[in-house]
Amino acid sequence: xxxITLKNLSHSYLENQNNDSDxxxxxxxxxxxxxxxxxxxxPSGCGKTTLLNIISGLLTPTNGEVLFxxxxxxxxxxxxxxxxxxxxxxxxYDTMTVYDNLAFPLKNRNLSDVEIDTKVKEIAEMxxxxxxxxxxxSGLTADGKQKISLxxxxxxxxxxxxxxxxxLTVIDPHLKWVLRSKLKELHQxxxxxxxxxxxxxxxxxxxxxxxxxxxxxxxxxxxxxxxLFEKPKHTFVxxxxxxxxxxxxxxxxxxxxxxxxxxxxxxxxxxxKASFKKTQVGIRPEFIEFSExxxxxxxxxxxxxxxxxxxxxxxxxxxxxxxxxxxxKVPSESVKIIFNQKYTYVYEDNWIIE
Amino acid sequence: xxxxxxxxxxxxxxxxxxxxAFNAAVPLMTVVNYSFQETFGNNVFAWEGTRWxxxxxxxxxxxxxxGRQVAFTFIILLxxxxxxxxxxxxxxxxxxxxxxxxxxxxxxxLIPWNVVGAMWNIFALPDIGFLGYTLNAIGFDYNFTQQPGxxxxxxxxxxxWHWTSLVVLLSYAxxxxxxxxxxxxxxxxxxxxxxxxxxxELPKMKKVLTLAILLRFMDSFMIYTEPxxxxxxxxxxxxxxxxIDLVKMALGQFDLGPAAAMSLIYFFIVLLVCWVFYNLxxxxxxx
Numbered sequence: 001x002x003x004i005t006l007k008n009l010s011h012s013y014l015e016n017q018n019n020d021s022d023x024x025x026x027x028x029x030x031x032x033x034x035x036x037x038x039x040x041x042x043p044s045g046c047g048k049t050t051l052l053n054i055i056s057g058l059l060t061p062t063n064g065e066v067l068f069x070x071x072x073x074x075x076x077x078x079x080x081x082x083x084x085x086x087x088x089x090x091x092x093y094d095t096m097t098v099y100d101n102l103a104f105p106l107k108n109r110n111l112s113d114v115e116i117d118t119k120v121k122e123i124a125e126m127x128x129x130x131x132x133x134x135x136x137x138s139g140l141t142a143d144g145k146q147k148i149s150l151x152x153x154x155x156x157x158x159x160x161x162x163x164x165x166x167x168l169t170v171i172d173p174h175l176k177w178v179l180r181s182k183l184k185e186l187h188q189x190x191x192x193x194x195x196x197x198x199x200x201x202x203x204x205x206x207x208x209x210x211x212x213x214x215x216x217x218x219x220x221x222x223x224x225x226x227x228l229f230e231k232p233k234h235t236f237v238x239x240x241x242x243x244x245x246x247x248x249x250x251x252x253x254x255x256x257x258x259x260x261x262x263x264x265x266x267x268x269x270x271x272x273k274a275s276f277k278k279t280q281v282g283i284r285p286e287f288i289e290f291s292e293x294x295x296x297x298x299x300x301x302x303x304x305x306x307x308x309x310x311x312x313x314x315x316x317x318x319x320x321x322x323x324x325x326x327x328x329k330v331p332s333e334s335v336k337i338i339f340n341q342k343y344t345y346v347y348e349d350n351w352i353i354e
Numbered sequence: 355x356x357x358x359x360x361x362x363x364x365x366x367x368x369x370x371x372x373x374x375a376f377n378a379a380v381p382l383m384t385v386v387n388y389s390f391q392e393t394f395g396n397n398v399f400a401w402e403g404t405r406w407x408x409x410x411x412x413x414x415x416x417x418x419x420x421g422r423q424v425a426f427t428f429i430i431l432l433x434x435x436x437x438x439x440x441x442x443x444x445x446x447x448x449x450x451x452x453x454x455x456x457x458x459x460x461x462x463x464l465i466p467w468n469v470v471g472a473m474w475n476i477f478a479l480p481d482i483g484f485l486g487y488t489l490n491a492i493g494f495d496y497n498f499t500q501q502p503g504x505x506x507x508x509x510x511x512x513x514x515w516h517w518t519s520l521v522v523l524l525s526y527a528x529x530x531x532x533x534x535x536x537x538x539x540x541x542x543x544x545x546x547x548x549x550x551x552x553x554x555e556l557p558k559m560k561k562v563l564t565l566a567i568l569l570r571f572m573d574s575f576m577i578y579t580e581p582x583x584x585x586x587x588x589x590x591x592x593x594x595x596x597x598i599d600l601v602k603m604a605l606g607q608f609d610l611g612p613a614a615a616m617s618l619i620y621f622f623i624v625l626l627v628c629w630v631f632y633n634l635x636x637x638x639x640x641x
Binding site: 053056058077078079083084085087088089091093094095096104105108109149152153 | 543544557
């Protein structure tokens with residue numbers, strides 16, 4: 001059980017770093033609360049796995065510190081940190097039975113046979129592996145093997161943190177859902193800090209209380225799924241979360257007002273500064289409506305996803321996507337739209353102005 | 355499913371069939387032919403039945419050669435397999451050391467067998483060879499041309515030098531195909547170095563090691579050129595392995611019938627051992 005703090009953490013896989021792109025992680029600062037369920041979300045190659053391996057101790061960061069309960073563990077190995085990690089592809093010990101696989105981490109820590117037996121049976125029960133305990137692990141299907149990997153991570157009850165590195169990649173879709181709910185249930189039961197790495201937003205949003213979004217080696221936002229959806233702090237979060245992603249369009253700031261294509265747009269953002277770098281206005285497709293007054297646009301395409309309609313429209317500065325109820329009547333070619341004031345944000349150099 | 359039946363494809367197999375017939379089946383049948391008959395040249399043959407087989411199987415000379423052969427193969431497998439794995443484990447996995455190690459390891463494999471024999475013959479000569487001279491200089495009474503123990507020692511050392519690399523290269527390939535996640539998982543599971551070897555590396559190397567053992571078994575069981583050049587089977591008959599003895603019988607004494615019978619027995623021993631070994635190793639695969 002531990003609170004995990006990452007302080008000024010940077011990592012590079014190169015020996016000499018010359019420019020920004022040589023860094024896999026750039027100045028990460030974050031607190032993971034004890035007992036929290038976190039998701040680490042980001043596209044492939046954004047540094048998620050690197051960050052995870054640094055927390056687990058498989059990698060030593062180039063700069064910065066890792067603290068468990070305010071104690072510096074940067075130089076400790078995974079065993080000393082007492083953590084569990086589950087990998088993307090199933091790792092099993094081929095020659096052992098399912099039982100021995102699950103017992104392996106406990107045996108290495110010299111637990112008594114009775115203790116091992118109780119814990120293995122408990123975890124096997126939870127993962128529905130009881131019937132295959134005596135079988136050789138190599139004979140199992142991919143998802144059976146991944147269940148063993150999960151089991152080996154979960155069997156030790158005293159770990160500081162359990163980390164999952166895209167653990168459901170090889171699992172069938174329907175089983176994915178079952179295992180994910182199982183993990184969620186498990187989290188509530190054992191109340192241990194869990195960090196779940198994924199590039200799938202559905203997976204992240206259903207598993208976690210707090211989602212940490214990473215982009216190009218940086219943490220761009222941490223928040224609840226609702227916060228990430230309603231108020232993205234970085235244009236990347238806007239793009240990456242939600243389907244379709246946020247509309248991001250160029251705009252000008254004049255006298256504290258948002259000027260979009262010559263019109264003033266209403267927003268709750270309180271703009272204090274006078275001069276700005278590149279500014280953009282961001283609005284989610286869910287929060288745009290057709291109106292009598294507003295921005296004139298042309299309708300390009302309407303696609304029906306069942307419950308919703310996605311309407312592609314074109315204005316002077318680019319394309320806008322609108323998500324509306326399937327029952328909405330789409331007006332004829334030339335229409336006007338307005339943005340919901342509450343969910344209209346201004347971004348400067350991709351970061352939100354607050 | 356309705357498959358089109360078209361037997362014409364068999365025509366494509368004919369070239370392979372002809373090739374195999376001429377380089378394997380026909381020579382083998384000639385040997386079979388000789389093994390049941392007595393010949394005095396001029397294509398005159400007399401039927402002998404199983405006489406040569408009985409003679410070979412009951413002869414002390416064959417028992418001796420077979421015993422020496424089994425001992426030799428057993429010893430070199432016992433040295434080369436663990437040594438090969440050990441070297442492969444210590445070889446670098448990345449960096450500039452990799453090509454250097456690989457080239458060094460491949461060198462012995464590239465040298466023709468008779469050259470290896472000649473090299474070691476000179477190397478081990480007690481009066482002028484580096485090995486032989488040094489051993490004598492530091493107080494060992496070493497002479498591989500006269501003392502059977504020394505002859506065995508030299509032959510085994512030569513084979514280890516020549517062929518351990520093969521085991522190293524195969525093991526190295528096997529080790530390199532192991533995903534890093536296995537080592538990471540083992541680290542997190544708190545596995546000791548021995549446990550990593552026993553439960554990850556060794557099982558993952560199983561297939562290449564089976565191949566290595568089979569290749570080394572077959573090659574060492576049929577070894578001829580190197581000991582022939584090094585010791586010529588001597589001193590006496592102490593290093594006369596099956597092949598050397600067979601050639602002596604066939605070409606030295608021109609006993610074609612017994613030599614043919616011995617060839618077949620020899621062939622079946624190799625085949626049987628390989629078959630049994632392979633099936634034992636692969637018994638649990640695919641379950």
